[in-house]
Amino acid sequence: MATSLNPSATADIVARANVxxxxxxxxxxxxxxxxxxxxxxxxxxxxxVPRELIHAANMLPLxxxxxxxxxxxxxxxxxxxSYICRIPRSTxxxxxxxxxxxxxxxxxxxxxxxxxxxxGMWKMMFPHVYSHYFDVPQNYRDDIGGNFYxxxxxxxxxxxxxxxxxxxxxxxxxxxxxxxxxxRRLVRDLYSFRAERPWQAPAAEVYLMVxxxxxLPVEEHTVMLREYxxxxxxxxxxxxxxxxxxxxxxxxxQPPLNLIKSLELSGCxxxxxxxLLVTRWLTGDVELEGDPLRNLSxxxxxxxxxxxxxxxxxxxxxxxxxxxAVKRTAAEGVIFAAPSFCDPALLERxxxxxxxxEAGIPYIxxxxxxxxxxxxxxxxxxxxxxxxxKLWSGA
Amino acid sequence: xxxxxxxxxxxxxxxxxxxxxxxxxxxKEMMAAHYDRLTNxxxxxxxxxxxxxxxxxxxxxxxxxxxxxxxEVNAIQNGLRRxxxxxxxxAEKLGHSEDVCTYVKSDLGMMxxxxxxxxGKKFPNPDVLLLSYTGCFTFMKWFELLRExxxxxxxxxxxxxxxxxxxxxxxxxxxxxxxKEEVIPTLERISGVxxxxxxxxxxxKKSTKAEDDLVRVLQSAKAKPSPIDAYFGGIYYIGPIFGAxxxxxxxxxxxxxxxxxxxxxxxxxxxxxxxxxxxxKEKYRLVVEGPPNYTSFRQFWKMFYDEGAVVVASSxxxxxxxxxxxxxxxxxxxxxxxxxxxxxxxTNRSLPMRIDMLxxxxxxxxxxxxxxxxxxxxxxxxxxxxxMMREVEKRTGKPAAFVESDLVDPRYFSAANIKNRLESxxxxxDQKRAGASAAA
Numbered sequence: 001m002a003t004s005l006n007p008s009a010t011a012d013i014v015a016r017a018n019v020x021x022x023x024x025x026x027x028x029x030x031x032x033x034x035x036x037x038x039x040x041x042x043x044x045x046x047x048x049v050p051r052e053l054i055h056a057a058n059m060l061p062l063x064x065x066x067x068x069x070x071x072x073x074x075x076x077x078x079x080x081x082s083y084i085c086r087i088p089r090s091t092x093x094x095x096x097x098x099x100x101x102x103x104x105x106x107x108x109x110x111x112x113x114x115x116x117x118x119x120g121m122w123k124m125m126f127p128h129v130y131s132h133y134f135d136v137p138q139n140y141r142d143d144i145g146g147n148f149y150x151x152x153x154x155x156x157x158x159x160x161x162x163x164x165x166x167x168x169x170x171x172x173x174x175x176x177x178x179x180x181x182x183x184r185r186l187v188r189d190l191y192s193f194r195a196e197r198p199w200q201a202p203a204a205e206v207y208l209m210v211x212x213x214x215x216l217p218v219e220e221h222t223v224m225l226r227e228y229x230x231x232x233x234x235x236x237x238x239x240x241x242x243x244x245x246x247x248x249x250x251x252x253x254q255p256p257l258n259l260i261k262s263l264e265l266s267g268c269x270x271x272x273x274x275x276l277l278v279t280r281w282l283t284g285d286v287e288l289e290g291d292p293l294r295n296l297s298x299x300x301x302x303x304x305x306x307x308x309x310x311x312x313x314x315x316x317x318x319x320x321x322x323x324x325a326v327k328r329t330a331a332e333g334v335i336f337a338a339p340s341f342c343d344p345a346l347l348e349r350x351x352x353x354x355x356x357x358e359a360g361i362p363y364i365x366x367x368x369x370x371x372x373x374x375x376x377x378x379x380x381x382x383x384x385x386x387x388x389x390k391l392w393s394g395a
Numbered sequence: 396x397x398x399x400x401x402x403x404x405x406x407x408x409x410x411x412x413x414x415x416x417x418x419x420x421x422x423k424e425m426m427a428a429h430y431d432r433l434t435n436x437x438x439x440x441x442x443x444x445x446x447x448x449x450x451x452x453x454x455x456x457x458x459x460x461x462x463x464x465x466x467e468v469n470a471i472q473n474g475l476r477r478x479x480x481x482x483x484x485x486a487e488k489l490g491h492s493e494d495v496c497t498y499v500k501s502d503l504g505m506m507x508x509x510x511x512x513x514x515g516k517k518f519p520n521p522d523v524l525l526l527s528y529t530g531c532f533t534f535m536k537w538f539e540l541l542r543e544x545x546x547x548x549x550x551x552x553x554x555x556x557x558x559x560x561x562x563x564x565x566x567x568x569x570x571x572x573x574x575k576e577e578v579i580p581t582l583e584r585i586s587g588v589x590x591x592x593x594x595x596x597x598x599x600k601k602s603t604k605a606e607d608d609l610v611r612v613l614q615s616a617k618a619k620p621s622p623i624d625a626y627f628g629g630i631y632y633i634g635p636i637f638g639a640x641x642x643x644x645x646x647x648x649x650x651x652x653x654x655x656x657x658x659x660x661x662x663x664x665x666x667x668x669x670x671x672x673x674x675x676k677e678k679y680r681l682v683v684e685g686p687p688n689y690t691s692f693r694q695f696w697k698m699f700y701d702e703g704a705v706v707v708a709s710s711x712x713x714x715x716x717x718x719x720x721x722x723x724x725x726x727x728x729x730x731x732x733x734x735x736x737x738x739x740x741x742t743n744r745s746l747p748m749r750i751d752m753l754x755x756x757x758x759x760x761x762x763x764x765x766x767x768x769x770x771x772x773x774x775x776x777x778x779x780x781x782x783m784m785r786e787v788e789k790r791t792g793k794p795a796a797f798v799e800s801d802l803v804d805p806r807y808f809s810a811a812n813i814k815n816r817l818e819s820x821x822x823x824x825d826q827k828r829a830g831a832s833a834a835a
Contacts, residue, residue, distance in 0.1 A: 080778070083772070116532070117778040118779070120747050124786065132558075133745075135555045139551060139569075144576060148565060313549075315549075340494060343496070346495050347496075347537070
């Protein structure tokens with residue numbers, strides 16, 4: 001078997017991404033801010049915000065996706081009952097423990113009632129930080145939902161301009177759109193490469209690469225993606241007799257990295273997923289000519305991912321994105337993995353399962369929390385799923 | 396030698412008569428008549444729109460001669476009749492998660508088990524699902540789930556969230572445009588009835604009348620003793636206006652009748668009527684946040700009135716419309732007023748707004764404190780309530796307490812725990828009072 005000329009290149013890039021992933025003090029973002037006076041950092045939560053607006057204000061968009069399994073939640077639990085998911089409590093923990101004390105603003109996108117209510121809590125708990133609930137339309141007509149969305153973005157653009165002391169110009173926005181178009185293209189390339197050769201781009205590595213984009217300046221992240229892709233392509237690794245699965249339901253609270261690794265160890269190559277959707281929410285390039293907000297709106301309304309937080313107006317289209325993902329990536333099954341108490345993922349799940357059943361696509365389901373520690377049951381379930389696909393598919 | 400074991404089955408005690416005041420009986424008759432209208436659809440040929448309590452556009456629905464069916468109200472009825480538990484289990488058996496809203500599961504379980512209304516007859520299938528997406532994420536998925544079953548047309552009306560405590564021009568324009576260009580044309584097509592804005596205005600005028608009387612009733616609780624219980628009793632009072640009656644003559648008559656009944660009690664210095672008759676001496680005045688538990692509704696209420704506790708204001712009785720801070724449906728701007736109504740319902744208000752309301756209630760109604768009944772499967776209400784509790788305590792200096800249950804899932808009602816917690820809370824109020832009078 002051929003080996004790469006420089007097998008350590010992949011490992012080095014992954015190691016750097018892993019450092020960023022494990023750093024709950026957000027050192028790299030702090031350094032970026034400290035490098036020049038007046039720089040500002042804007043945090044945002046899942047699933048999607050138009051990061052171009054933040055970038056255009058010369059600010060750093062910082063993705064906040066909870067505290068993971070390495071953060072001890074001491075204060076956060078005092079804010080939530082046991083039957084509420086984990087991401088808001090660990091996010092509060094990040095806030096009250098001072099880990100986000102360098103963040104100048106926080107955006108809470110419209111995804112579910114928990115994140116919605118967290119926006120109000122943040123306003124009260126951190127009154128000196130700009131805090132904004134970012135509403136998105138559930139109506140996809142340009143002249144209805146589009147107008148609403150353009151105005152919502154205009155309000156955010158205005159606020160960010162105020163925060164930096166200078167309005168954001170159209171040209172600044174166009175430049176940022178171009179920068180993010182390039183970044184999204186590379187994320188899509190990475191996903192395509194993994195779907196093609198999952199043994200050369202393991203799910204945990206792909207996750208770390210994409211996750212790095214939540215804390216790095218986009219330009220740096222683009223370079224990292226390019227380097228990883230080049231290194232991973234060159235780095236021949238042995239192909240296992242794994243089955244190919246699509247992972248779904250993980251669009252908000254993140255699974256522990258070990259969970260992603262466990263799936264592959266148990267015999268499942270992850271060939272597509274809905275992790276960290278912000279990095280590829282818009283499925284094609286955003287137009288550069290014309291009104292930049294209108295262009296971002298068009299992309300949101302007509303060229304964005306399907307997920308549980310969005311209304312699907314067309315019953316026939318419901319769940320078809322998953323069927324298409326399975327076909328596109330030649331997957332053999334779907335794993336529904338949802339955070340405990342996650343309304344969007346868990347309410348959506350039966351509908352998606354009905355669609356898969358209709359399409360003859362096998363699936364399994366389990367729940368997790370960002371701090372789940374026991375992987376053995378998940379490994380056994382995924383392993384059995386992989387075995388059953390190998391043994392019975394096409395039977 | 397063998398011994399015989401005699402199994403003795405105790406006879407059920409004769410059911411104790413439940414005391415209801417005249418308005419409660421009237422309300423019950425109205426609800427029963429509505430269920431009859433719904434289940435008679437196969438004979439009458441009426442068409443049915445299903446929609447939600449928050450963001451309920453009953454006046455608009457009536458403009459198209461459609462009957463309004465509210466799945467939340469059906470789940471509540473099933474909870475009160477203690478059949479929701481089996482429906483929830485049925486839905487879980489069909490693959491719905493144990494973590495999600497039990498209204499949804501009660502509804503889906505009911506469908507799976509024959510879809511029977513409280514009168515024992517089959518619910519008609521809706522002709523349209525009017526997805527008024529207001530103040531609750533679950534609504535969106537609920538109607539997608541129903542659409543999958545009923546395969547009928549679904550209209551989305553998206554209400555933006557009032558995150559900054561204000562209604563913006565952008566929000567109103569967005570909603571009015573949805574109403575004008577999507578909701579109304581689709582309802583016209585489905586019903587075959589042409590939209591008449593003057594007809595809408597007439598209904599809205601009637602809404603305003605009923606809303607005036609409802610507010611008078613709710614605000615009567617400022618008196619000492621309060622003539623009403625604004626939570627347990629309040630749930631009866633909001634039934635018609637939050638359901639299928641807002642904008643009707645029936646609602647106007649009911650709220651006039653109710654107001655007169657309450658004013659009479661007020662004039663006589665009487666407290667609320669409970670299922671066990673007149674409440675004794677009013678000892679504690681509470682504000683309650685969150686929905687009640689419906690499967691043990693009467694048992695829960697009894698824990699209050701047995702201790703002389705009356706609820707003088709509650710947030711739950713504002714989920715279908717907040718009227719006591721001045722909002723009224725305005726016939727002069729019929730579509731804008733529907734948008735403002737949706738935007739202003741309690742669960743569409745930001746957490747700071749909700750806290751302001753509760754603080755205001757405690758002060759205005761001279762309450763002894765705040766009780767939160769946190770609902771396991773309702774994130775819209777429950778996420779953030781612990782912070783709300785602390786903030787209200789801080790701003791009012793009044794003690795707060797926290798109990799947990801569920802909407803219509805009997806597995807999450809632990810009577811002993813809740814009773815213990817309530818008793819401790821009442822003691823806390825006593826101590827606080829004793830401390831205050833010692834300091835005086």
